Amino acid sequence: MTVFEGSKVVVLGGESGLLGQALMNALQHAGANTVGTCRASLDPMDNDALTAFLEREEPRIVFNTVAHTQVDAAESEPDLSQRLNTTLPERLGKHSLEMGFLLVHFSTDFVFNGQNEQAYTEEESAEPLSVYGKTKHRGECRLLEMNLERVLIIRTAWLFGPGRDNFVSKMLRLAQTRDTLSVVHDQTGSPTYTPDLAKHTLQLVESGATGLFHIVNSGQASWCELAAETVRVAGLDCRVEAINADQYPVKAARPTNSQLSTEKFTMVTGVTPRPWTQALRDYVYTDLSEELPGD
Template sequence: MKILITGANGQVGQALTQRLTGSGEIVALDRHSADLSQPEHLRAVLDANSPDWIINAAAYTAVDKAESEPELAFTINAQAPKMLAEWAAAHGAKLVHYSTDYVFDGTKVGAYVESDAPAPLNAYGASKLTGEQAIAAVAGVQTWVFRTTWVFAAHGNNFLKTMLKLAQTRESLSVVNDQFGAPTSADLIADVTATLIDKVQGGLGPTTGLYHLAAAGETHWQAYAQHVLRCAQARGEVLNIAPEQVAGIPARDYPTPAARPANSRLDTTKLEREFDMALPDWRVGVETVVNQLKA
């Protein structure tokens, strides 16, 4: 079995490469080897490698920047995944693709289920939704699309690492406290993906389609930051700002080029049922990554 991973240098891509080592022949490609901004070149890459599984961990994720360069965001997040799906359908390969909570506008009370109507607030969310729809429109492809949320890892740039850095260098820190979701580690995403591959190769499903993949529980950005700092303190980290000193502010006081949903909670009932697994609380992943950074 040959597994081709795009975006191998990203947060999810690195976690996948590490987690799937030993599951088969791994072809881990970064953006220089598989550039999704040039979808026409991907076909030759796939032809040369002939994978049994394509795991698309590459994406345009600069949410605010996408407002000023939407064409590039749509090329990477929609056109390229469509091409991957078309190749997979033509060659009998299986495709795993990752999407986002940003396909929703965040106005729902409660967690979003897969059948809720999308309504993205920004160009990034719109590009990811178009990617989902483009994949779904390809006939005959076996594909699993996972919507994830608030992704973080020990490598790459993310909110967790930013909070640690700011708490070491600043004297005060204010964080949004009216946007809710569940921080989800790249390792958890990789674990679910590995479980999928094992089950499918063993003839056990899960069925193809769209799934919500997020850690259990919920929080807001301020409480998330405070928990990160508490974990760092427990590991002996010297901080200028104590967890209780992180102030909360409404999103309107922290304007950004791209609007964010106030509610990014994703209901994972379908995934847990189909995969026969329970997803861990978000704090587990945070504590693990803080420990990895300290080590």
């Protein structure tokens, strides 16, 4: 019997979020009594409503996937980014302390400045470049400063998966209508399949781990390499050309290299995440099969 079987579990953002939906599916398969939310059913910034919801549900575990993830928009909306990425996790930490549930909070590779040549470990200093990265890092810090006994912070990156539009699905859609795609090649990270992330998150919870961990699929890629592999796997006749980031100007600064090391996760669980290229094939061939052109 797992820690999830028969347990009441809340997934904030579970009804509509990319990661939230994957967690809901994994938890349901694990036998959890799972309750998901979306912005329409619960305003996470209404603290009275959040408190009443948690007191009513009495969860054993709360997964927080709610965040302001629009990196460029966050530059113009720092207050909203602060409320969702910093204030909300802090409030959840206080509720965890009062109610005794395990809080699993998700963070990002964008807490790093991207100057490393190797993958970042959990022990390395964060130095975010953007409003998004800074507010997510402050959310981490607030939780860690509270010295909670039951908190798990998971940094992840470059998510793709079923249930919501993402970089891979957008590239696939564009490649069906264009001869050429120009994609940034001088930013490298860790592409991550949300069903794999959800599975590994549950494994980490099962291990009894607390504190800060990285979970991503194995391997690395630039945005251009991820797009090119997507097009190749889908069998589409579209050329993917590499461009530098300065040829595609955006509001928010991005880390040049934001690869995340999963060695700590593997040491605790004994599990090594599979390569992102394998996960991508599952996503394209299974999750997106209806969107591919017929023979």
